[in-house]
Amino acid sequence: MTLLLAAEMTETEVWVANSFFLVIALVSIGAALKMVTTKNVVHAALYLLIVLSGVAAVYVILGAEFAAATQVLVYIGAILVLLLFGVMLTRAKIGADTDLDYEQKWIGGLVAAAMGAVMGYSLWEAFSDVKLPDDRLVQRTDAVADSIFSTYIVPFEALSVLLLAALIGAVVVARRD
Amino acid sequence: MWLNQFLFFAAILFCIGVYGVLTRKNGVLVLMSIELILNAVNINLVAFGAYNQDIAGQVFALFIIAVAAAEVGVGLAIVLLIYRNRRSINVAEADLLKG
Amino acid sequence: MITQLLATEAAHAVSPPAIFDWVWLIPAIMAASFVCILFLAKRLRIDAHWFGIAAVGACFLFSLAVAGSWIGYVSDASHGEEALAPGEQAAASDLFVAAAAADEDHAEEDHAEEGAHAPSVSCLEADEEVDHEASAAPGALAFAEAGESRASPCPVVNQVSWFDNGGPTEEGGADINIGTLVDGQSVMLLVVVTFISLLVHIYSTDYVHGDRRYTHYFAFLSLFTASMLFYVLSSSTLQMIVGWELVGVCSFALIGHWWEDRPNSDAALKAFLTNRVGDIGLLVGMTILYFAAGKTFDIGAINEAATTGVISKNTALIASLCLMAAVMSKSGQFVLHTWLPDAMAGPTPVSALIHAATMVVAGVYLIGRMYAVFYVGFGIDGGTFNAMAVIGGLTCVGGGALAFVQRDLKKVLAYSTVSQLGYMVLALGVGAYTAGMFHLFTHAIFKACLFLGAGSVSHACHHSFDMKADMGGLRKYMPKTFWTFIIATGALAGIPPLAGFWSKDEILAGAGVWPGTGGNGDYYVPFIFGMITAAMTAAYMTRAVWLTFFGEYRGHAHPHESGHRLTVPLIVLAAGSVVAGFLNVPSTLPVLGSRIGLWFEHQVEPAGIASFPTISHAKASFSLAIVATGVGLLAGFAVWSYYKRLYRIDRHAAEYTDHWIARMPVLRAGHTLLVNKYYLDHLYTGVIAGSVKGWVARAAYWFNQNVLDGVVNGVGIGTAAVGRFVYKYVDQAGIDGAVNASGAGASESGQLLRKVQSGKVRQYAVLMFGAAAVLVGIFIVAV
Structure with a gap:
């Protein structure tokens, strides 16, 4: 690829x-x-x-x-x-299974269509003539690693804590007693 | 390649996800639809990253993937808890917030 | 050119005392007291009142110091003028002549020598610099040749910038400044508020002793005083709105102090909601003025824009009408006064502080603050009739009439307050600015005395205020309360030489229709209203005094004189009621007139500065004073003899059971009308609130039916449901009328809106995503 x-x-x-x-x-x-x-x-x-x-x-x-x-x-x-x-x-x-959906699906459809409409319109208005650069480089994995462990080290650490918290939380919520 | 082809793809996935969240009663299916929404956002981030020649888009997409993992973990735990208490994961029946 | 030159000269002559830079401390101290009481009093096991009394005492002393400095500043300004006059004056006129000769512009010369209508001096700075005293230049200029050239110093404004919006340009908004504005009017109210508040604090230590929310009571008393002082010292209209609302909130908390009883919390709610009606007017009016005066919130600048014609007369009229709505709600003017008597549900010292002496005068104070706007808008100069004077007149007569049919002593005083506030508004409406402000001043003192006296009486009678059932003959048991009450009653009824006599007399003279008084116009209708009120005030107060203090005791308690902490404030206030009137005796009065005549006016009323309109002053009339007093005495005597006769028939009776008056249909109808308070409450709760409630409920129902559940079960069912609904809520509620207004309305719509809170996460999600889509749609369309 x-x-x-x-x-x-x-x-x-x-x-x-x-x-x-x-x-x-x-x-x-x-x-x-x-x-x-x-x-x-x-x-x-x-x-x-x-x-x-x-x-x-x-x-x-x-x-x-x-x-x-x-x-x-x-x-x-x-x-x-x-x-x-x-x-x-x-x-x-x-x-x-017959009981997977709500009866009034049209509400969901309506809301989704409305969101689609506003998003489509604004995307069309804003980016209709924007092209991706032809000579772009593949974003190399070592560059990603550099970036994560230098510029984004604090969010990364926060994310680690979040994962830990989610782990503990999931255990606490789901355990049987 | 146009930037918009990716953005529209993401927007359509997002809307389908919203539709799923709004119409599905089954808790697990709601979680799947949320994954769809998160993926749509990720495509946006990566597409803009490519457009701006900036690594930040990809980095944030990675962060979101990690957050999604956490979200699914906690979400499934909650679904399991609901199931254990009610013998059903029909989110329509979970209305303890009723005022 | 010359004006500017002289202004700078004068600026060097007198600069405002440094203490004016520190007046912001006064509200700050009270606010600190509030915080201390809330967070420290219980923890440190110190009685809450010590914080309150210490703070308010300090504020009172500070206010006195500020008042003293202001008096000195005023006299410095006029002395500076005299000092300036011989030397500088000559130089100035030389210069002027030279300039005039050079310009060959004789028109301007004529203008300068016009005399009595000396041009007013702008108090605004050329470069809008904040963080700096806005004006050191007193208006005391070298217009010494002018006839009545009493010139006041400019208000001393200290401001700090809060939001810097880039100045009042086309796209930018005005900078928002907060600060203090010291002038005669604010200094006067500073002293009044802190003085009454101090006495009320002392009085409360006994009156609410042992109350379960003693700490909170004092905390809110402090907060109330702080907000009122903040309001009084505001330098911008925005700040005024903030203070105005703060005062309203504290009033809500204090009226509902004993909220466990339903009527008390209802009364608090009613006061709050009625005030909301006026707040809309305040907001709209201030917004109009902001734009009309060229994007400024500065009070001085707005007033100056009004006097100089930057704000057109029609704009000023609309703004004045809007602000008048605010005044009507806050100062209990007719048709929006209904909350004030109900507000007597609060503890009595609160009634004295808030609903007699300070908060309700916020509306009157607003008129005084924006007087130029009102003056121009209503065309007070040379008029015979305007909205403000008529509202004031209606209020003083309508409120006074209601006072006749009350059984509750505090309610009599409440309606009397309504009536007297109407008097003040009437005074301002006819252009008698000083008379209105002076009546505010004297009324605060004697009405506080009356309320505290009523509290003392009820303290002795098992906390009842029912004059007919639980009082009578109390003069034997509580002599101190009795005598102070009598003095304050005399002051209220306008018996010379007590305080109310002087202020009321000035108002009547200010209407300008009595021969030889002059004034701003010929206000016949307000004058007649004022005269009727003078009679009515004496009559209903005589009735109240008789029922309370004369006859035989009708209650079942063992009345006794109250303790020192109750009586000392009473005595202080009674003494004040005696002497306060002498602060502004007419200058034509023998002996005193030449020494202290119009002292109050000179301190309080600005003159010769552009932010205040040039108003003409009525001259006091000896014959008018005699007639007004005579009318009052006559009315009082009639009531007195009525009760005297009753007393001879039955020593314990409080009313005639079968009297010819009671049998007359017209009078009986009138009595019914008064007992029902002109049916205004029925109008508000039954008709207006009832129908609006139907609308709110119907809208909520519609929302629920169509949007949320999406259940559109065919047009037929829908129509039937709406029809049933209209029948149920609109017909039944509207026609039945007597629905309990706000509380029930809120609860009904709450019941319906409650269905939105279904607890179904999906509905929330639908709302969230739908709302997001709508919001984005709005952005797309709008941007």
Whole structure:
């Protein structure tokens, strides 16, 4: 993939990248739609897997390879498994379930459409003629590491504490007695 | 490549996530929809990072991934607790905040 | 050109005393006392009142010092003028002649020599520099040749910048400054507030002794005094609004001091809500003035803009009407006065402090502060009729009439307060500025005495205020209370030479219709109202005194004279009621007139400065004084003989059971009208609040039905529901009328809005995301 994104992309390469993006985006959006409408909880988790993989691929197209790797490791490897554990621990029905949604779905649709409309309009107004630089470099992992452990060391440490707190909190909340 | 193609992709994912949060009764499915929303935000960060040639976008996306992990941990713990107390993870029934 | 030159000369002659830079300490001390009482009193096991009394005592002494400095400053300013006159004056006129000759501009020369209407001096600085005394230049200028050229020093303003908005430009807003403004009016009120507050603090140590919220009581007394002083010293209109609201909040807390009883908390709520009505007027009026005067919050600048015509007459009229609404609510003017008598639910010392002497005069003080605006807006000069004078007139007659039918001694005094506040507003409305301010001053003293006297009486009678059931003949048991009460009553009724006589007389003269008085215009209607009130005041006070102190004791307690902590403040205030009037005797009075005549006016009323309108002064009239006093005495005597006759029939009776007066239908109807307080409460709670309540409830219901649940069950059901709803809430509530206003309204709409709080997280999420979308939409459209 890195080859695809080497500096000084040719027109062909841009075209290829765009085609890749289009396919990935359409698949992800379709999977996301299925995820929020499916009647089967386990299927929903699997559709989420497709979306998360698609997002990881988009990261690669954008040159954020480390983020893509983390996405795969953390989201697909950990979070999704965690969610599946949740599905199992709460004894969700394996197979179709009729009682997954509210009756008035149109409210959710309306709100989501309204948000989509305002966001779409403002994005169109603000960035309709903005192009990504063609000669951009892949953001190297060592640069990411440098940045995290120098400029962003304090947020990083705070995040570590947050994770610890979440760990302890989850244990405290979920334990049996 | 246009910046907007990524932003629109993110916006659509975000809206689908919002729709999921608003329509799903099952606690685990609500959490999944929230993941969708967080991913949409991440795409925005990375896309702007690429546009500005700045590493900060990716770094913050990483931070958000970490926060999402924490969020799912705590969220699932809460869902489990609700399930244990009510034998159901139907969030529509959890209305203890009722005034 | 010349004016500026002389202004700088005079600036070197007199600079304001340094103590004026420190007046901000006065409210600060009281605020510190509030904090100390709240956080330290219980912890240190010190009685709360020591903090309060120490603080307010210090403030009183400080205020006296400030007053002394002000008096010195005023006389320095005029002496400076005299010193300036011989030498500098000559130089100045030489210069002037030279300038005039050079310019060949004789018109200006004519203008300068005009005399009586000496041009007013601006007190504003050329460069808007804050953090610095705004004006050292007293208006005492070399207009010595002018006829009545009494010139006051400019108000001394000390300000610090709070928000720097880049100055009043096209796109920038005015800088917001906070600070103190010291002039005659604020110094006068400083002394009054701290003096009454000190006595009330001392009195309260006995009166609320052993109360369960003793500490909180004193804390709020301190906070109230602090806010009132803050309000009085404000240098900008924004600061005034803040002080105004603070005073209202403290009043709420103190009226509802015994909130466990429903009527008390209702009364507190009523006072608060009624004041909200006026606050809208205050806000709107101040906003209008801010823009009309060229984006400034500065009181002096706004007033100066009004006198110099920067604010057009129509704008000033609209602003004045808005501000008048605020005055009506805070100072208990007619139609919005209903909260004031109910506010008697608070402890009696609070009534004395807040609802007689200080807080309710905030409205009158507002008129005085923005007097130029009102003066221009209402066209007081040369008029015969204006909104302020008429509202004042209606209030003093309407409030006075209500005082006749009260059984409760405090309510009589409350309506009397309403009536007297109407008097002050009337005075200001006819252009008698000093008379209004002077009446504020004297009224504060004798009304505080009356309220504290009523408290002392009730202290002896099992905390009852019912004159007919629990009082009577108390003069034998409590002589000190009796005599102080009599003196204050005499002062209120305007018996010479007590305080009220002088101030009331000045107001009547100020209306300008009595032959030989002059004044600003021919205010016939206000004058007649004033005259009627003079009679009524004497009559209802005689009734109250008779029912309380004469006849036979009708209660079941064992009345006794109150302790020293109650009687000493009474005696001090009674003494004040005797002497206070001599501060402003007419200059034509034999012996005293030439020495201390119009002393108060010279200290308090600004003259010759641009932030105050040039008003003409009425001359006191001996015949008017005799007639007004005679009317009062006659009315008092009529009531007296009425009760005397009753006493001869039945020694224990408090009213005629079967009298020809009671049988007359017209009088009975009038009595019913008065007992029902002109049905104003019914109007407010039943009709207005009732119908509005329906609207609020219906709106909430609609919101709930259509937006939240999204249950649109067909037009038919909807229509039926709305129809039922309209029937239930609008018809029933509106027609039945007697719905308990604000409390029930809030609770009803709360009940309906409660359904929004469904506890369903999804609904919250819908609201949040939906609101976010709407908000973004607004941004897109607006930006």
